[in-house]
Amino acid sequence: MQKFVGTGVALITPFKEDLSVDFDALVKLVNFNIDNGINYLVINGTTAESATISKEEKLRIIALIIKTNAGRVPLVLGIGGNNTLEVKKEIQATDLSNIDGILSVVPYYSKPTQEGFYQHFKALAEVSDVPIILYNVPGRTAKNMSAVTTIRLANDFPNIVGIKEAGNNMQQYLELLKNKPTDFLVISGDDDLALGITLAGGAGVISVIGQAYPKEFSTLINCGLEGKNKEGYAIHFKMMAIIDAIFEENNPAGIKTVLQELGFGINQVRLPLVKASKELHQKIANFVNTF
Template sequence: MKKFIGTGVALITPFNADLSIDFDALERLVEYNISNGTNYLVISGTTGESVTVTSAEKKELVTFISKVNKGRLPLVLGIGGNNTAEVIKEIQSTDFSEIDGVLSVSPYYSKPTQEGIYQHFKAIAEVCPKPIILYNVPGRTSSNMLPETTVRLAKDFENIVAVKEAANNVQQYLELLRTKPNDFLIISGDDDLALGIVLAGGSGVISVIGQALPEEYSKMIQLGLAGKAKEAYEIHFKLMPITGHIFAENNPAGIKAVLSGLKISKPHVRLPLVEATKNLKDIINNELKVLGKS
């Protein structure tokens, strides 16, 4: 699963002022990332506002990004939810011809037990034709997939190849790294912790800020994978302020403000999210100036 090592980015879904998908901006974003060191692209994750993108729009996004990408980078598609039967139905009806892997979030809102989480992913693994990256993000799901559950799934199903861990809990990361099968990938879902996790043995990151600063962020992760901690942390420290700012109000309003400052896309988001405040936009634009990006 070398294709999922390094820097993946959780692509935003750019919108026009009328909240239709801005495909011109999406093309700019994809090309920008391909040209600047990103290793793979993630479509329709949380940052892509997957909960307010329709199923028809999701298919359009996959078709369009695949056309722009032209096989240059691996593509990962977000397919998950808290209705196991519906997740299975979506997997069975999806065209995976251009897709290299599936990112599937642990069930949200329902707050299942660890056995319920295991059985959910067992059912998905039994029907999914592509490698699966589990996604643990308890801040959004209100349910933490414990390391023993992740490792159990990794051992029981060959097509469960990685976890995007986003509990923002260093101890949990270290327990995963200590107990995982040798070929199972621990991918950071926390931009602020990614470098430390890579240096501890992680395989990379699925990043939010990385899509706006792909050259710098990808270089940092590659240095981390090479064990060059000092050089990597020099970049990490430069990126710390803006990485913190993008999550100050909500995701993806923050990263969309950054991409707006870079003239790649507009800051529009769909309700119930709202755009970053003027104050946050000013802070972000000032930080872009500090980084020499505007």
């Protein structure tokens, strides 16, 4: 699964002022990321505001990114939810012929037991023809999937190839790295921990900030993969302030503000999310203008 090693980016969905999808800005963003060294793209993940994007919009977004990518980098599609039967149906109904993997979030709101997490992903693994990357993000789902459950899934299902771990919990990362099967990928979902996790044996990152600074963040992760800690942390220290800033209020309002300052559309989001505050926007603009 070398195609998922390195820097993946969780693409935003750009919107116009009327909240329709800005497909032109999306094309520009995809090309910018590929041209500047990212290794793969994640489509319709949570950073893409997938909860507020219609089925028809999702299909158009997928088709456009496939066309724009033109086979240059692997593509990962977000398909997840807390209704296991419906997630299974979506996987079975989706044309995955141009998709290299699925990123599937831990069921949210329902707060399953660890056995519930296992049975949910078991059901998905049994119907998926493409590799699955688990996505553990307890800050959003309200419950943590333990390292023990993840390793159990990794051992039992060959098509569960990795996890995007985003609990900001270094101990859990290390437990995963210590006990995982050899080829199982531990991917950082925390931009602020990505370098350290990669240096410890992780497979890289699925990043938010990376789509705004793909060249810099890809270089940082490559330093991690090559064991160049001093060079990697030199970049990390330069980016610490902006990584903190984009998550200060909500995601993706922060990253969309960075991208607006860089010329990739505007920072419009759909309710219940709201734009970055004037104070945060100014902080981000100051960083962008001096980086």
